[in-house]
Amino acid sequence: MWPLRPKRRAESALALLLLAGAPAPAAPGAIGVAVGARSIQPGELTVFTMTTTEPVDSMRLRAFDREIPAFQDARLTWRALVGVDLGVAPKTYPVAIDAKAGRQSIHMTYPLRVEPRLFPTRTLTVDEAFVSPPAALRDRILQEAAELSALWTRSGPGRLWTGPFVLPVPGRAVSRFGTRSVFNGKPRSPHAGADFLSPAGTPIEAPNAGRVVLARNLYFSGNTVVIDHGLGLFSTLAHLSEFQVREDEQVVQGQIVGRVGATGRVTGPHLHWAVRASGARIDPLSLLALLGSIAPEPQGFAPSAARSNRPE
Numbered sequence: 001m002w003p004l005r006p007k008r009r010a011e012s013a014l015a016l017l018l019l020a021g022a023p024a025p026a027a028p029g030a031i032g033v034a035v036g037a038r039s040i041q042p043g044e045l046t047v048f049t050m051t052t053t054e055p056v057d058s059m060r061l062r063a064f065d066r067e068i069p070a071f072q073d074a075r076l077t078w079r080a081l082v083g084v085d086l087g088v089a090p091k092t093y094p095v096a097i098d099a100k101a102g103r104q105s106i107h108m109t110y111p112l113r114v115e116p117r118l119f120p121t122r123t124l125t126v127d128e129a130f131v132s133p134p135a136a137l138r139d140r141i142l143q144e145a146a147e148l149s150a151l152w153t154r155s156g157p158g159r160l161w162t163g164p165f166v167l168p169v170p171g172r173a174v175s176r177f178g179t180r181s182v183f184n185g186k187p188r189s190p191h192a193g194a195d196f197l198s199p200a201g202t203p204i205e206a207p208n209a210g211r212v213v214l215a216r217n218l219y220f221s222g223n224t225v226v227i228d229h230g231l232g233l234f235s236t237l238a239h240l241s242e243f244q245v246r247e248d249e250q251v252v253q254g255q256i257v258g259r260v261g262a263t264g265r266v267t268g269p270h271l272h273w274a275v276r277a278s279g280a281r282i283d284p285l286s287l288l289a290l291l292g293s294i295a296p297e298p299q300g301f302a303p304s305a306a307r308s309n310r311p312e
């Protein structure tokens, strides 16, 4: 719990998990803000809790050049999921908060200080066609990338998730989020998800409720299911052997969406789970730590905790 008034600065060491308790009382016409996070670093989810002295009709945030919807949680409390993208440089970013109550507008800016983070590097060997795809496949790859970027901007306007987020498969993540990947000696984009080494055929559960907005084969992620949890929050589940949902289908938390497989750019069967929050690539484990039912991992999130060149 980390109460603060708008003028106070963020110190990530003090930013602990908070989803209980109220932020400092705001002056009339002002907004009190509290930020919950495992740490405020690239690839981490932060949960903003805004408290007002009078009810407001609407609230929205803007951070990292993205619109971030807020949702009302209690009469005087609103929340918003502000993801710090994997590629964000460490510095202080303004988070604009705007509320409307009748004809009155309230505006404030919260300084979000993003601390540095070093990510490990892994070296992998895969089929060369996944590292330097043949020219004939380039159109397909570009088109799939464009479709996915467009998806992140078309989330449902209401919150579809209910209750805590859960792991889609049992076990611990083996491949850490943010790892810089070197495939066949060539550096490629960082790993924007968490990998779970589940045996092929393991049922994959929806981490929470939402709408299936994509269920088909993509070049890199193989058989892929994308669930829109609403308000800009998406789960991607990749490398499936088979689908058990269709596009446009509503799913509930825990519903089986498919099975673990080895389709796409992989070294073996596993589940890749990735999360977007208003477009930002964030660690699914930070989502679980803040909005899930498991405790956060105790280590590995301090700025100095980098491990490098650890091959898998």
Ligand SMILES: [Zn+2]
Pocket (backbone or CB within 6 Å): 175, 191, 193, 194, 195, 271, 272, 273
């Ligand atoms: Zn992965």
